Amino acid sequence: MPEKKKISAAPSWLGLSEDRQSFLFIPERAHVVRRIFELAIGGMGSYAIANYLDERKVPTFTQTTKWDHTTIDYMLRNRATYGEYQPKSFASGHKKGIPNGPPVSGYYPAVIDQETFERAQVARQQNLANRGRKGNDLANIFAGLTTCGYCGNEIVLHRVSNVQVLACTQVVDGNGCTRTAWTYRDFEATVFAFLIHPALSQRFRGEQRSTLLELAERVAKCLTAQKPYFATRVEIAILLKQTVTHLALYSAAVIESPRLPSAQISKDVRGRFLEIRLWDGPVDKYLSVL
Ligand SMILES: [Zn+2]
Numbered sequence: 001m002p003e004k005k006k007i008s009a010a011p012s013w014l015g016l017s018e019d020r021q022s023f024l025f026i027p028e029r030a031h032v033v034r035r036i037f038e039l040a041i042g043g044m045g046s047y048a049i050a051n052y053l054d055e056r057k058v059p060t061f062t063q064t065t066k067w068d069h070t071t072i073d074y075m076l077r078n079r080a081t082y083g084e085y086q087p088k089s090f091a092s093g094h095k096k097g098i099p100n101g102p103p104v105s106g107y108y109p110a111v112i113d114q115e116t117f118e119r120a121q122v123a124r125q126q127n128l129a130n131r132g133r134k135g136n137d138l139a140n141i142f143a144g145l146t147t148c149g150y151c152g153n154e155i156v157l158h159r160v161s162n163v164q165v166l167a168c169t170q171v172v173d174g175n176g177c178t179r180t181a182w183t184y185r186d187f188e189a190t191v192f193a194f195l196i197h198p199a200l201s202q203r204f205r206g207e208q209r210s211t212l213l214e215l216a217e218r219v220a221k222c223l224t225a226q227k228p229y230f231a232t233r234v235e236i237a238i239l240l241k242q243t244v245t246h247l248a249l250y251s252a253a254v255i256e257s258p259r260l261p262s263a264q265i266s267k268d269v270r271g272r273f274l275e276i277r278l279w280d281g282p283v284d285k286y287l288s289v290l
Contacts, residue, residue, distance in 0.1 A: 006020040006021065007020050007023070008020075010023050010024075011081075012061035012062060012071075013026065013030060013032070014029070023109055029111075034116075037112050037117070039234055041120050042123075042234035042235075043127060043234060046069040046070075046076065048230065048231065050072055054067055076121075082112055082116075083105060083106050083110035085104045085105075085108060087099070138164060140157040140184065142191070142247065143157070144241075145247045148177060149274075151168060154169050155168055156172060160181055165183050165265075166251070168251075171265060174262075178251065179259040180251040182268060191247075195212075200212060201213050204278070204279075208279055211239060214239060215239045222236065243278050244276065245280070247274065248275040252272070253270065253271030
């Protein structure tokens with residue numbers, strides 16, 4: 001068998017075998033890369049992620065002591081994270097090389113899957129688009145988790161007379177449903193009150209209990225912070241995705257009569273409640289405090 005060509009370099013999160021013929025998967029680094037992608041999907045930009053890693057004293061993959069936002073950015077755009085290799089040509093003096101031939105999948109050991117990669121690309125675009133907007137808006141930490149209790153459609157962040165609200169997509173699109181909405185801040189406070197209740201974690205064991213305790217700790221930190229605690233809110237969003245399996249909003253309380261699609265949207269109707277389920281536990285009904 002002819003001798004295999006030696007590999008000259010590996011992505012920073014991978015190692016090389018001693019004979020330089022194969023890549024080595026380094027679990028601790030893979031864990032950090034996954035975290036970086038999660039944070040990006042949660043809405044954090046590369047500067048914020050670098051600060052976040054430095055604050056938590058996460059070692060870099062090189063000799064440097066601090067994380068650099070360009071390293072984070074490069075990683076988030078690098079398809080090698082899910083194993084893809086793009087052959088390049090360095091002919092005619094191209095420093096970075098130009099793509100030469102189709103990409104090869106499964107070339108590197110994957111540290112994330114392609115779906116995670118694509119989700120991070122969407123989040124990065126949104127993040128760039130949102131830059132420069134007024135800082136008073138809160139990012140929806142329940143994105144993708146909430147449904148309408150009446151019609152089952154997705155609940156999205158919307159604005160009613162310049163207030164951030166959560167509303168059913170049917171309401172936003174003018175198709176009817178209840179013509180009600182739940183003020184974002186009030187909804188978040190209601191879910192937070194539910195999550196920090198000491199009796200909640202008692203119902204679970206092992207890893208689920210420790211996840212809930214961690215979540216409650218972050219929520220408490222967020223509630224006592226003077227300013228909106230961005231990094232902590234992203235962490236809460238990540239933990240919520242691991243925990244919540246059902247979160248339905250009943251923003252019109254118990255409806256008595258259907259409303260016309262043209263009716264005005266009423267906010268924070270008395271008696272509004274939510275239904276929440278954690279993993280395969282019981283479904284809790286939780287009333288917002290009026
Ligand atoms: Zn609805």
